[in-house]
Amino acid sequence: xxxxxxxxxxxxxxxxxxxxxxxxxxxxxxxxxxxxxxxxxxxxxxxxxxxxxxxxxxxxxxxxxxxxxxxxxxxxxxxxxxxxxxxxxxxxxxxxxxxxxxxxxxxxxxxxxxxxxxxxxxxxxxxxxxxxxxxxxxxxxxxxxxxxxxxxxxxxxxxxxxxxxxxxxxxxxxxxxxxxxxxxxxxxxxx
Numbered sequence: 001x002x003x004x005x006x007x008x009x010x011x012x013x014x015x016x017x018x019x020x021x022x023x024x025x026x027x028x029x030x031x032x033x034x035x036x037x038x039x040x041x042x043x044x045x046x047x048x049x050x051x052x053x054x055x056x057x058x059x060x061x062x063x064x065x066x067x068x069x070x071x072x073x074x075x076x077x078x079x080x081x082x083x084x085x086x087x088x089x090x091x092x093x094x095x096x097x098x099x100x101x102x103x104x105x106x107x108x109x110x111x112x113x114x115x116x117x118x119x120x121x122x123x124x125x126x127x128x129x130x131x132x133x134x135x136x137x138x139x140x141x142x143x144x145x146x147x148x149x150x151x152x153x154x155x156x157x158x159x160x161x162x163x164x165x166x167x168x169x170x171x172x173x174x175x176x177x178x179x180x181x182x183x184x185x186x187x188x189x190x191x
Contacts, residue, residue, distance in 0.1 A: 001084050005076065008138040013054070013065045013157075014072060015138035016079065018087050021060055027140045028057040028094065029156045042086045042093045049078045056139065056157030057093060063138035063157045118183045119146050125180055126153075130173055141173075142190075149185035151177060 004017040028043070030036040031054050036043035043055040046064060052075070054065030064079055066072065086093075123143055134141050139157030146152070153169060154160075174187035 001088055003080055003083055005080075006138070008063065010065070010138075012068060013063050013138060014076070014079075016062045016064065016083055017060060018062070018083055019060075020087060022057050022062055022093055023059055025059075027156065029140075029160075030055045038095055040094050041091055042083070045082045045086065046079065049075060049082060051075050052079070054160075058135055058138070058140065058157065061135075061138060115146065118181060119143075121181050122146060122151055122177060122184070125177060126173075129176060144190035146184075149183060151184055151187045152190040153187060154190040 002019060004019070006015040006017065008015050028040060030040065030043045030047070033044065033047040036047055036055065038044075040055075040057075042062070043057070046052050046055045046062075051067045051070030052064055053067055054063075056063040056065075062083060066075055126141060126143055130141055134155070139155055139160065142154045142156060144152040144154060151174075153173065155169070169187050169189060174184075177184040177187060
């Protein structure tokens with residue numbers, strides 16, 4: 001089994017591509033061993049590597065985030081070993097009862113018909129134009145709401161702690177949404 005690694009815009013995060021499906025649908029984001037325990041055997045084992053502080057699963061990749069003081073050249077062989085052993089022994093990525101987060105979007109309260117139409121346009125653009133690009137960098141983006149011209153989004157995976165995520169939200173995503181949807185005036189991180 002050959003596992004590719006790719007750097008991401010976030011220097012604390014590496015993307016591992018095992019050459020097979022990691023999650024059939026949705027994504028899973030773990031920010032601690034406690035969050036992974038009993039939900040994902042693979043994430044639990046990855047947190048066993050000293051210095052791992054985050055694990056994110058996409059359709060065909062795993063991103064791992066490390067402590068700033070740790071070095072990739074020290075950690076990478078252990079992480080590769082865990083991923084390789086996990087997939088070659090054909091263990092499940094998620095425990096049977098664990099719920100995978102749908103890549104859809106957070107629930108938004110029902111509004112008026114016009115707002116619902118704008119929200120549908122925003123979600124369509126995020127799914128077709130933004131999500132694939134963000135996944136290439138080892139992350140995901142989640143829509144949280146649209147209120148008075150402001151779109152609320154959150155970044156996950158490699159993108160969550162990335163130094164350039166604010167610029168991505170403001171310059172990239174905001175400009176695109178404003179171009180296609182005149183009702184959008186700003187994009188802000190969901191808080």
